[in-house]
Each structure stands twice: as structure tokens, then as C-alpha cells.
Amino acid sequence: MADRSAIEWTEATWNPVTGCDEVSPGCDNCYAKTFAERWRGTPGHYFEQGFDIQLRPDKLNLPLTWRRPRKVFVNSMSDLFHDQVPDAFIAEVFSVMARTPQHTYQLLTKRHGRMRSLLSRPSFRDKLAHRGSGWPLPNVWLGVSVEDQKRAELRVPALLNTPAAVRWLSCEPLLSPVHLMPWLNGGVGTVAPADLDWVVVGGESGIKARPMHRDWARSLRDECSAAGVAFFFKQWGGRNPKSGGRELDGRTWDEMPDACTSELLAG
Known part of the structure; x- marks a missing residue:
């Protein structure tokens, strides 16, 4: 919920929802849950309810107050497509994003099925308070978390069948080898446009x-390079995010x- 973020691939975070629960192995050591649960039961604390799902309507209009365009990670402390978040509230979030085309919004989910179903419905699009930007919203990047091959095979096809201006993957934490060639440029040996735009x-x-x-990291980098898909190496990880640094084979990959050719992202 900050105007600035230490996350390397974004500039700000916006949390109109907080809280979540575990759905796959990538959730096992969730940093957001660990942080929020420290404060469970503390009277008056923002996370008095720990990591229980909470709608934060008072945070909905926060991006409207940011005058400088920026990249915004939506729900770093939750999952917008959690089944406890009402359709109408998700529509309110999308309405704010539509009203602020100067910002670029980066959404990430493990609830791939609900995202695909909801965003494919004309009735959902009709709920948006501001529809001048068209559909899908050009300033919204939709992504799914992929920690292993099983999750890739579940989530990537759903993402590719979801209306989106930009589609991306967060392979973090990467827990085992993942191969993406079936979804890059239509597969090996083809020249079709890439189905995925970005891999973190x-x-x-x-x-x-x-x-x-x-x-594991090298393999994904090489697949993305061969397919012309943007590759971002965030960290090696360890006891803290900076423990292992960010270099892969002697350089950073950003x-x-x-x-990102817009004025917002080129600077």
C-alpha cells in the first residue's frame, strides 16, 4: 500500500484487498502471511485479523492520488481473484484502473480459473464505471504464479485464454524445472507471435x-531469449531477498x- 516498492519489477504497491490462503506449494512460506500473522490479535493494528481476507474500500481510490505515472503491483498482500472477494468489488478495482490510464497495473494470481471466467464475461465488463479505454484494459498486465511444471500446465493455458493486453508469469519461488516452450511462439519451430509477453x-x-x-533459471532465460519474450531475473533468494544477489551468468536481466515503450516505462 505504498507509493514506493522495493520489488525490483514494480514501483508501487496497491492493496484494495489483504489476506489470502494457501493453494499450492509456492504458498508454503508466504512472506505476506508471515508478516500479517505477526500482528493477529493486536488491538487496532491494520492486521489485527492476521491474514484473513479483508476488503479495504478505503484504499480503492489511492491510485487517483498519485500524480506521477508508475508501475503498480496490485494486491501484493492478497489475491484479487480469491473466492471471498465479491465480483462487484473486483469490478470496482478494475474501474479505478480504467480511470487511471497513466499507471500500468501488474496483477498476479494463483486463482487462474476464476480470473479467466470473470474477465471473459460481458456482464463483468458492463459493471465497469469507466469504459472509455476499451477491453481488455491496455494498462493492465495479467499474470499467474508458476512455481513448478504442474502449476505451469494448470495456469498458463488459463492465462492465455483470458483477455489481457499483456500476459506474464512470476516463476517465484521457482521450486523445480519449468519448461514453457509449448506456450512460447506457438511452440518450437514456429514463427507465430508469442503468447506470453514477460517471464519473471x-x-x-x-x-x-x-x-x-x-x-532452472538458465533454462527459462534461454527459452525466453529464443522466443523473443522479455525475461526478468529478480533474485536468487536465501535468508533474505538480497542474500544471493541478482546476477545470472555475470549480469542482471531486467x-x-x-x-514498456510508453513514456511511463521507458524512463
Whole structure:
């Protein structure tokens, strides 16, 4: 819920919802849950209810107060498509994003099925308070978390069938090898446009961090390079996010999708 963020691939965070629960192995050591649960039961604290799902309507209009355009990670402390978040509230979030085309919004979910179903409905689009920007909203990037091959095979096809201006993956924490070639440029040996626009890779951090093998990161980088898909290496992970640094084979990888050619993202 900040005008600035330490997350390397974004500039600000916006949390109109907080709280979540675990759906796959990537959730096991969730940093957001660990932080929020520290305050459970503390009278008057923002996270008095711990990591229970809470709508934060008082935060809905926060992006309207930001005059400088920026990249905004939506719900760093939750999942917008959690089943306890009403359709109408999700529509309010999308309405704010439609009203602020100067910002670029980065959404990430593990609830791929609900995202695809909801955003594909004409009735959902009709609920938006501001529809001048068209559909899908050009300033909204939709992504799914992919920590292993099983989750890739579940979530990537759903993402590709969801209306989106930019589609991306967060392979963090990367827990085992993941191969994306079936969804990059239509597969090996084709020249069709890429189905995915951006892949972010990172290792887990925290006292229980599970290690990421270097070859897993290299493989994803090489697949993205061959397909012309932007690749961003966030961190190796470890006890804290900075423990292992950010270099992969002697350099940092900070590529962004072609949508970043706007004045907002080129600076």
C-alpha cells in the first residue's frame, strides 16, 4: 500500500484487498502471511485479523492520488481473484484502473480459473464505471504464479485464454524445472507471435527458503531469449531477498514487455 516498492519489477504497491490462503506449494512460506500473522490479535493494528481476507474500500481510490505515472503491483498482500472477494468489488478495482490510464497495473494470481471466467464475461465488463479505454484494459498486465511444471500446465493455458493486453508469469519461488516452450511462439519451430509477453524468475527468501538450481533459471532465460519474450531475473533468494544477489551468468536481466515503450516505462 505504498507509493514506493522495493520489488525490483514494480514501483508501487496497491492493496484494495489483504489476506489470502494457501493453494499450492509456492504458498508454503508466504512472506505476506508471515508478516500479517505477526500482528493477529493486536488491538487496532491494520492486521489485527492476521491474514484473513479483508476488503479495504478505503484504499480503492489511492491510485487517483498519485500524480506521477508508475508501475503498480496490485494486491501484493492478497489475491484479487480469491473466492471471498465479491465480483462487484473486483469490478470496482478494475474501474479505478480504467480511470487511471497513466499507471500500468501488474496483477498476479494463483486463482487462474476464476480470473479467466470473470474477465471473459460481458456482464463483468458492463459493471465497469469507466469504459472509455476499451477491453481488455491496455494498462493492465495479467499474470499467474508458476512455481513448478504442474502449476505451469494448470495456469498458463488459463492465462492465455483470458483477455489481457499483456500476459506474464512470476516463476517465484521457482521450486523445480519449468519448461514453457509449448506456450512460447506457438511452440518450437514456429514463427507465430508469442503468447506470453514477460517471464519473471526468482528464488525463495526467508529462514525456510528452498533453494533454486541455477540451471532452472538458465533454462527459462534461454527459452525466453529464443522466443523473443522479455525475461526478468529478480533474485536468487536465501535468508533474505538480497542474500544471493541478482546476477545470472555475470549480469542482471531486467527486460520488460514491449508495452514498456510508453513514456511511463521507458524512463
